[in-house]
Amino acid sequence: MKCKRGSITIYLCLTLTIILSLFTAMLKSIRTAGGRVIIASAMDQGLFSLFAQYDKDLLEEYDLFYINGGFGSDSLQMNALYEMVSHDAMYSLDPYGHGNRNFFGADFVSGSITGYVLATDQTGNSFVDQVSEHMKSSLVTSGIQDLSNTLNTQDKQMDSQLTQIKALIKSDPISEYDREINASAPLQSDEPPEATPAKIDHINPIELIKNIRKSGALGLVVADPDALSPFKIDSFVLPSSRSLNQGMGVLPAASSNETDRLMMLEYIMDKFPNYTSSGHTDGLSCQVEYVIAGKDTDTENLKSVVNQLLKIRQVSNLIYLCSSQEKKAQIDLAATGISSSLLIPVAQPVLSLALLYSWAYVESISDVRGLLAGQNAPLIKTDSCWKISLEGITSFLSSKEIIVHSNSEGFDYNWYLRFLLFKQSQKTLTMAAMDLVEYNMNLKNPNKSFRIDNCVESMEMESEWEIDHSQYKICRKYGYQ
Numbered sequence: 001m002k003c004k005r006g007s008i009t010i011y012l013c014l015t016l017t018i019i020l021s022l023f024t025a026m027l028k029s030i031r032t033a034g035g036r037v038i039i040a041s042a043m044d045q046g047l048f049s050l051f052a053q054y055d056k057d058l059l060e061e062y063d064l065f066y067i068n069g070g071f072g073s074d075s076l077q078m079n080a081l082y083e084m085v086s087h088d089a090m091y092s093l094d095p096y097g098h099g100n101r102n103f104f105g106a107d108f109v110s111g112s113i114t115g116y117v118l119a120t121d122q123t124g125n126s127f128v129d130q131v132s133e134h135m136k137s138s139l140v141t142s143g144i145q146d147l148s149n150t151l152n153t154q155d156k157q158m159d160s161q162l163t164q165i166k167a168l169i170k171s172d173p174i175s176e177y178d179r180e181i182n183a184s185a186p187l188q189s190d191e192p193p194e195a196t197p198a199k200i201d202h203i204n205p206i207e208l209i210k211n212i213r214k215s216g217a218l219g220l221v222v223a224d225p226d227a228l229s230p231f232k233i234d235s236f237v238l239p240s241s242r243s244l245n246q247g248m249g250v251l252p253a254a255s256s257n258e259t260d261r262l263m264m265l266e267y268i269m270d271k272f273p274n275y276t277s278s279g280h281t282d283g284l285s286c287q288v289e290y291v292i293a294g295k296d297t298d299t300e301n302l303k304s305v306v307n308q309l310l311k312i313r314q315v316s317n318l319i320y321l322c323s324s325q326e327k328k329a330q331i332d333l334a335a336t337g338i339s340s341s342l343l344i345p346v347a348q349p350v351l352s353l354a355l356l357y358s359w360a361y362v363e364s365i366s367d368v369r370g371l372l373a374g375q376n377a378p379l380i381k382t383d384s385c386w387k388i389s390l391e392g393i394t395s396f397l398s399s400k401e402i403i404v405h406s407n408s409e410g411f412d413y414n415w416y417l418r419f420l421l422f423k424q425s426q427k428t429l430t431m432a433a434m435d436l437v438e439y440n441m442n443l444k445n446p447n448k449s450f451r452i453d454n455c456v457e458s459m460e461m462e463s464e465w466e467i468d469h470s471q472y473k474i475c476r477k478y479g480y481q
Contacts, residue, residue: 028468035104035467038093040474042106043463046089047478050081054480055455057444062271062437063134064127065480066119070454072447076245082113085461104467111463115249117479119455120239124430126457128260129481131433135263135270208397209358217310218303220397221369229285229298239438240294240431244453249460261426264433269418272436275302275372276413283443291432292420306368308420313364313377314357320381321360330390331355355390362396363388371413378410385409457481 055068069076090108119127218225235241274288275298284290286298286305293304321327335351366387367377378385388396411419421429434452441450458479465472 031104032467032470035106035465036472036474038104039089039106039463039465039467039472040476042089042092043085043461043474043476044478045092046085046087047459047461047476049088050084050459051478051480053084057441058437058455061440061444064119064130064437064455066455066457068450068454069118069456070449070451072449074449074451074454076118076454078113078116081456081459082111082461085459086111086463089463107466109464109466109471111461113248113459114462114475115460115477116247117249117457117459118245118247118453119457120244120434120453121247123427124434126481127434127452128264128426128430130457131267132260132263135267138270139263139266208394209361212361212397216303217365217368218299218306220365221306221372222302225299228302229283231283231285232297233284233290233439235294235296235435238435239452240435245451261429264426264429265418265421268421268429268433268436269414272433274414274417275305276374283440287436288417288421290436291429292417292424294432305417305420306372309368309371309416310361310364312416312419313367314360316378316380317360317363317367318356320386321356324383327359327390328356331359334390359388359390359393362393366396371416374412376410376412377416 051067053067054065058064058066058068067081069078069081071077071080086108093106117126212220222228268288268291272287272291273285275286277285284298284301286301289298289301289305292308293301295301295304321331332348332352335348335355336345338355339345339348339351363381363386371377438450438452442448458477458481460475460477462473462475465474
């Protein structure tokens with residue numbers, strides 16, 4: 001029998017060739033799959049590295065996570081953000097700079113930013129979300145509910161009181177007084193006027209109220225209005241007034257629920273100073289008042305808030321006066337005396353109403369003066385906490401003295417500010433808060449330009465890679481929410 005020595009060798013060679021082909025194919029498949037994993041990891045690493053560079057001042061001052069995409073300039077530098085991500089992604093693959101000598105042979109070809117969300121998009125939706133998350137972590141759920149219930153109750157009470165007052169006083173009593181006096185002016189007479197049943201510091205308080213309404217009440221509630229901050233805010237360059245940068249790609253739906261509005265309200269009270277705050281020396285001092293009034297200076301903002309507080313207090317004080325028989329009798333007696341001195345007895349009813357209005361207004365000035373000095377003011381007055389007597393109206397108006405009462409009932413200035421903020425829409429609160437964040441950040445870093453619409457909350461990037469002469473695309477997104 002003859003031996004065929006070469007047959008088994010050829011068989012093994014053929015078998016090994018097939019095995020090596022399979023092994024090579026498996027190795028290539030593993031390398032490709034590994035390459036795709038590592039480039040996804042590289043893109044994640046690039047985005048993580050970018051979003052780790054959040055604005056530290058913004059976080060420290062306002063608990064907001066954003067990348068300052070302007071890098072100290074007025075314009076949004078998306079190209080710089082793209083370069084940072086692509087550079088860090090490549091660095092994670094080749095940290096020693098050997099020219100992409102990684103095991104998987106992955107090479108970056110091109111890329112682009114396909115989406116990003118800015119703080120101001122959709123009327124500050126991202127800003128609202130971050131504020132809400134921060135405030136919810138600071139306030140317990142019961143506290144939020146109590147705040148909502150109290151403010152809603154006050155709002156309904158004030159509307160009800162205002163309706164009652166409008167029904168009682170259908171027109172301005174001071175204007176009615178002027179018309180009545182002008183229409184009923186007596187002829188000149190040499191006879192002396194009849195003695196008046198009562199005198200009120202020998203001056204008609206209605207005339208004083210007319211003068212106050214013309215000149216403004218700020219000087220009566222603030223000891224030195226000239227001492228208010230001289231700073232002026234340039235409202236035309238603030239986010240609420242200028243054209244804003246817009247994000248790109250799929251943006252989250254705008255939120256507008258009541259909880260978000262309450263969280264924004266409390267955030268404003270927590271982060272920004274008002275007239276009674278201490279320790280604030282730079283820029284506007286009445287920043288919460290700016291949210292309510294939207295004026296350029298502390299004087300104008302405080303004047304607007306004072307006028308609104310006077311209206312609130314006057315409604316409550318009128319309700320009290322109308323319910324007090326004793327004080328109504330004092331008013332009628334004084335009106336009789338004034339109408340007799342003017343020789344217009346028929347004007348007594350109009351004078352009574354005007355005096356009612358004037359007395360409530362002066363008491364309101366006293367209330368607001370006390371609020372600005374750190375005292376409380378109850379929503380509805382009682383005999384024990386009424387401050388100004390009818391006879392002392394004129395002497396009070398000529399004095400800057402703060403009448404101190406031991407009664408601690410009622411609410412302080414901060415709570416009344418909350419009530420005025422509660423009357424604002426969420427859009428107004430959000431835009432004003434972003435105005436102040438930008439204003440204060442620029443005040444803190446005058447050498448750098450900070451714009452809230454350059455603040456990036458999230459970003460999506462698409463990149464193209466080459467692995468063993470094959471092209472692969474990968475899309476990654478990262479953000480603070």
